[in-house]
Amino acid sequence: MKARQLLLATMLAGAVNAFADEKLPIEGQAPSFGGATAWLNSPPLTPADLRGKVVLVDFWTYTCINWLRTLPYVRAWAEKYKDKGLVVVGVHTPEFEFEKDLDNIRRAVKDMNVNYSVAVDSRHAIWEAFNNNYWPALYFIDAQGRIRHHYFGEGEYARAEMIIQQLLIEAGATGVNRNLVAVDPTGFEVAADWTSLKSPETYLGLERAENRTKAAPERLTLNQWTASGNWTTQRNAIVLNKADGRIAYRFHARDVHLVMGPAAHGKAVRFRVLIDGKPPGAAHGSDVDDAGNGTVSEQRLYQLVRQPKPIADRLLEIEFLDPGVEAFAFTFG
Numbered sequence: 001m002k003a004r005q006l007l008l009a010t011m012l013a014g015a016v017n018a019f020a021d022e023k024l025p026i027e028g029q030a031p032s033f034g035g036a037t038a039w040l041n042s043p044p045l046t047p048a049d050l051r052g053k054v055v056l057v058d059f060w061t062y063t064c065i066n067w068l069r070t071l072p073y074v075r076a077w078a079e080k081y082k083d084k085g086l087v088v089v090g091v092h093t094p095e096f097e098f099e100k101d102l103d104n105i106r107r108a109v110k111d112m113n114v115n116y117s118v119a120v121d122s123r124h125a126i127w128e129a130f131n132n133n134y135w136p137a138l139y140f141i142d143a144q145g146r147i148r149h150h151y152f153g154e155g156e157y158a159r160a161e162m163i164i165q166q167l168l169i170e171a172g173a174t175g176v177n178r179n180l181v182a183v184d185p186t187g188f189e190v191a192a193d194w195t196s197l198k199s200p201e202t203y204l205g206l207e208r209a210e211n212r213t214k215a216a217p218e219r220l221t222l223n224q225w226t227a228s229g230n231w232t233t234q235r236n237a238i239v240l241n242k243a244d245g246r247i248a249y250r251f252h253a254r255d256v257h258l259v260m261g262p263a264a265h266g267k268a269v270r271f272r273v274l275i276d277g278k279p280p281g282a283a284h285g286s287d288v289d290d291a292g293n294g295t296v297s298e299q300r301l302y303q304l305v306r307q308p309k310p311i312a313d314r315l316l317e318i319e320f321l322d323p324g325v326e327a328f329a330f331t332f333g
Helices: 003-014 071-084 102-111 125-129 157-170
Strands: 038-040 054-060 086-092 117-120 137-141 147-152 225-228 231-233 238-240 245-251 255-262 269-275 293-296 300-306 314-320 325-332
Touching: 038 102, 054 071, 054 157, 071 086, 071 157, 102 117, 137 157, 147 157, 245 325, 255 293, 269 300, 293 300, 300 314
Parallel strands: 054 086, 086 117
Antiparallel strands: 038 117, 054 137, 137 147, 225 245, 231 238, 238 325, 245 314, 255 300, 255 325, 269 293, 269 314
C-alpha cells in the first residue's frame, strides 16, 4: 500500500466514530428487480433470494463519468463484504439508445471489471420503480428488504461504507472489519480535479444542445463549442457525413472526455486531437497517443485529454479523418 493510501485509510478510519451506527430511517420497502430485461454475472435475483441479505443497489450507465469515478469503491465494497452478507446489484439503466444494446453492456461489464450482479434495465422499469432520477445513485437496503439510506452522485464514500457495515451488523454478521477500503483508481476512475474544473457536461444533440456557436474556433469563449464540416444534427447526437469534420471546444479542466461511436457496427473512424493548435504530448488522454491520434471503434466514452498542471483555458480540436462518427456529449474531470 502506498504511503498516501495508508495515510488516507488511517484518516478515514478515524472518522468512523463520527458516523458509526447512526440512526437510519426506514424509507420504505424496496421494489423488486422484476423489470430487468436481462441479468449479467448472476441468475435473476428475486426478493426470496435476497431475504436476510444487505443489498446495495447502484444505478449506472456505462458512459457516465460520474458513475465511473464511484466504481472503485463499489467494486471494493462488493469484494470486501460479500462473505458477510452484502449483495451488490448494479442496475444498468441507459441514457443513450446504444446503451440498450446487450452486447455493448456485456463488453462494458468485462472491460470495467464489474464482477457483481447486473440487472439490465433497458426499459427503465426498475429506475421508475425506485422513482430514481440520477446516475450514479446508491440505495442501501437492509436484511428485511427496507430502504434505509440513499445517496446521489459522487462522494461520501466513508459514510456509505459505514452504513453498509451497520446494516450488516444489524443483520447479525460477525467479525465485520470496521476499517475502510483504500482504492487506487486509474484511467477514467480517477476522481475529478474539482479545484480546477470549470467546464460542465455538454450535450451535442438537438434535444439538449448547449453553448453551440458558429464562431471560428479561435474566437470561442469558455465552454462554447462549434462543429465544421458536413454534419447532421440528430436528437441525441451529431453525425459526420463526410471526412474531415471537426469539433472545437474551449474548456477548463484536467480531463476531457467525449461520448461517441461509429454510426455503423464494425466501422472504425480515425481522429486527431489538438490542444491550442498543437499535438497534446504529455496531455494526451488514454484513448489518444502523444501525437493526438486515436480511433473510434465502439460506442463508449473516450478520454481525449488528461493534462498536467497548470490547468488553464485551452482550445480542444478533434478532427475526424473518416466519415460516420456519432458524437453525443463532452464530459470533464
